[in-house]
Amino acid sequence: MPSHLALDADAILADPGVRIVVCCGAGGVGKTTTAAACALRAAEEHGRRTVVLTIDPARRLAQSLGLTELDNQPRLVKTDGDGGGELHAMMLDMKRTFDEVVEAHTDPQRAQEIFANPFYQAMSATFSGTQEYMAMEKLGQLRATGHAGLEWDLIVVDTPPSRSALDFLDAPARLARFLDGRMLRLLLAPARAGGRSMFQFMTASFGMFSKAVQRVLGAQLLRDLSGFVEALDSMFGGFRQRAERTYQVLQDEQTAFLLVAAPEADAIREARYFAKRLVEERMPLSGLVLNRVHHTAVPDLPAADSQAAADRIAAAHPEAAAALRVHATLVQQVVREQRMSARFTRAFPAVPYLEVPAQPTDVHDLDGLRAIGAALRPAPAPA
């Protein structure tokens, strides 16, 4: 795609002004691998003290980063490079992060009450937005606390494989809205409700309403929920403020969003959707990293010609015919992938774009990550 703006992801990783890199995109496109490769490159090639926050990495990739247990703490990864850089890696522990937030916001006794509540236990472990919220919460913590008394030069965040692209941006606000929720307080304790007009509106239908809630949810569930909200009461406000602060950090020019995709229909569709959202929300979208792009070593031999030639010589030269069929299949794939990537570049001509070649094997060691890191620079323009 020579006419399109080239993305120099390597320059972003080298830029001391960039402190946070967020890798986002659909599931299954190599997002975690891209995040790890970015972080390793920043540490080894650009001498930066880097931490990568991964969400649910594949087991072997996690092992290659020395992540054998989920302990919610950055761990130093043994790397090469003598430029003074360091790579630390961590896996998000959603529940523990949530517990930490609770502990930070309330006294120990209240915290224990909250931890014992079945509603809290369920929500901290399973609510679909919790992972997104906690990833952002952890990002905020990493940024605020640094490591060994020093700030991180660069924090690279992987994002959860959401139900949809929306969740990553919306879930924190949604969860905060709930925890902050006026609706819940009205529901559980109408007598204490603030906001007179809201209360008046409710009295008309409240009998029917609360009966319906009781019938559907059951009294025991409501009791637990009530206890949960009571216990969280002291923390209301805190969650929303934090979600808003994190949102602002994401919009800051110190942050760079790398949208990750693969040249497949679903992934491109998600990438377009994501790009639209990021642009609308004024998030600093640096560009698209297109993973797993195939190339042919013989670009001048089209698929149809190669296939026809294979058919002609199949009997006399079976080995060469098979190689020509392989070539034809590869070229078809290259053409298909170009069509896919054009769907993105045509829709977002102003978003820079970078292709990372398909790797011969799955990436699950540091050398594999280095190979990807080296591909984060655009290829030099042909003379």
Added chain:
Amino acid sequence: MQTTSGPVHPGWPARLHVVTGKGGTGKTTVAAALALALAAGGHRTLLVEVEGRQGIAQLFGTDPLPYQERRIAETGDGGQVLALAVDPEQALLEYLDRFYKLGAAGRVLRRLGAIDFATTIAPGMRDVLLTGKIKEATTRTEAGRRVYRAVVLDAPPAGRIGRFLNVTAETARLAKVGPIKTQSEGVAALLRSPMTQVHLVTLLEEMPVQETVDTLAELGELRLPIGRIIVNAAQPPLLAAGPTRSALRAGLAAAGLPAGREVVAGLHAEAREHLAREQRQARLREELAELGHPIVELPLLAGGADRAGLGTLAAALG
């Protein structure tokens, strides 16, 4: 329209087919192809999605699906595929209406944000509603006959499928009595009966295969009935061994193609890389076979998943 109350397809005996797999393996495409395959012969099937992605509409190139069963495709022989995007909010309102006649109160609930709360915040609740609607469609009859020969669910990805299908466990923690518990137990009974099968879509690549192995173990522990492993985008082996450079040179000359050093080296490298991949794929095939579940392979669609491509996949499945 033929009767839909007859026996189910011999190769796909379940009524409810849950199609899952790692993200990016093409499970929406496979689910759609399965719905087409099971509609062949003049039957009616329902293709369902639950994550608000509108993947079905995009696949068939139609407007976003409403919360309503709509015809989305036909087979050449009078079969029909209907599609439904289950929306948890709508499902809750429908549920309230059916069981509690809560027309006006339902609207009040919505205005107060209670619906938003129940469907997005209350853990497990959302999944009970979604699976509850699927159960309703699977078991629905009209005049004593099944409305659908089969229901195919484009399910959440493998990483979330266990939790999604294990509805009782999630709600039991919260609702120890009451209608939600009853509802979730009904769903759980269907999901663990021979009426249901969970199929796993994978590619012949390391990470999807690993995830297939892990997911099968999880589904087994949850006692959910496992159907088939569906290998998507499989390619037939092209090479028995890597060709030598001289064989390539001779073949290119015989075909009347340029046989310069660069062309020969390029084709040689492509063949070697391809051979390595075929060998890796052969190992992954063995690994899948050892799992002991029936496997079906679907061809890579050179032209993409258009209607003709879906027909090709449906034929391979049926």
